[in-house]
Amino acid sequence: MILIEFFLISVIINIIFWYREYSRNRKYPLILLFHQIENNWRPGVGWNYLSQFNRFMKYLKDNNYNVLPLSTLLDNTKRYSRKEIIITFDDGYEDVYKYVYPIMKKYDFPFAIFPIVDYFGKYNDWDFVIGEKTRHLDIEQLIELSNDEFVTIGSHTLNHLDLNRVSKQIMRSEIVNSKEKLEKILGRDVDYISYPFGIYNDTVIKITKDSGYKMALGYYARKNGGCRYTIPRTGIYLIDTMSDFKLKLNNYFIIFGWFEDLKGRTINLLSNLACNNKRKNEIY
Numbered sequence: 001m002i003l004i005e006f007f008l009i010s011v012i013i014n015i016i017f018w019y020r021e022y023s024r025n026r027k028y029p030l031i032l033l034f035h036q037i038e039n040n041w042r043p044g045v046g047w048n049y050l051s052q053f054n055r056f057m058k059y060l061k062d063n064n065y066n067v068l069p070l071s072t073l074l075d076n077t078k079r080y081s082r083k084e085i086i087i088t089f090d091d092g093y094e095d096v097y098k099y100v101y102p103i104m105k106k107y108d109f110p111f112a113i114f115p116i117v118d119y120f121g122k123y124n125d126w127d128f129v130i131g132e133k134t135r136h137l138d139i140e141q142l143i144e145l146s147n148d149e150f151v152t153i154g155s156h157t158l159n160h161l162d163l164n165r166v167s168k169q170i171m172r173s174e175i176v177n178s179k180e181k182l183e184k185i186l187g188r189d190v191d192y193i194s195y196p197f198g199i200y201n202d203t204v205i206k207i208t209k210d211s212g213y214k215m216a217l218g219y220y221a222r223k224n225g226g227c228r229y230t231i232p233r234t235g236i237y238l239i240d241t242m243s244d245f246k247l248k249l250n251n252y253f254i255i256f257g258w259f260e261d262l263k264g265r266t267i268n269l270l271s272n273l274a275c276n277n278k279r280k281n282e283i284y
């Protein structure tokens with residue numbers, strides 16, 4: 001009996017927490033976050049099958065979703081309908097060039113990529129990988145993508161460290177130097193950053209603002225979330241069925257939407273714990 005009461009109370013607390021967090025952020029449209037898009041099975045759930053990704057994009061097209069470029073968010077006065085969304089890809093894997101780009105072109109969907117700036121053309125040694133490693137975009141692929149007006153490129157820092165667990169000096173290097181390096185490669189301003197694991201704190205926000213980024217993307221709604229430097233996104237994973245995808249598209253206006261939120265937060269936390277954050281001692 002006590003267990004049932006405990007369960008019910010935690011469900012209620014979760015719903016209230018989620019509703020407060022979410023309603024605070026309604027001024028932004030739904031921003032989807034993908035990572036790897038792959039043809040072959042691999043361990044973990046932080047990726048999607050190509051066929052699955054294709055189905056999701058087809059659903060958006062068939063149901064008249066309006067996919068907006070990331071720069072739309074710079075317009076403070078705009079209000080968004082539930083059919084307006086933004087699509088982003090973190091980590092900058094090569095599959096974004098090989099698989100995602102042709103699909104997005106076919107559907108006329110703009111999208112944004114946030115590559116890890118010190119990993120162009122390299123394998124994902126920054127991550128905890130069982131089995132085959134995955135290659136990141138090389139510089140030629142990145143430049144080709146950036147020359148397409150449908151594609152926005154932002155920074156995902158230099159090394160994908162948890163910015164909450166590094167010194168201020170490293171924090172600054174990851175945020176500022178990644179912007180400068182990327183600008184040199186692309187020959188244009190880099191206005192956006194997405195924080196690794198969606199993690200930030202007040203110092204991270206301050207450095208990001210001061211270094212000239214116009215906007216920063218996080219992940220799940222967090223404390224102090226919702227300003228232009230902590231814009232939340234919604235992760236889409238291997239375990240997401242078409243019903244989950246629709247639930248997320250409906251901006252959680254369904255009572256059990258909090259469960260989707262919790263699921264995503266758990267996956268994100270586990271990927272952070274698995275990641276080798278001690279690398280900072282080797283890098284710096």
Ligand SMILES: [Zn+2]
Pocket residue numbers: 090091156160196197
């Ligand atoms: Zn990432």
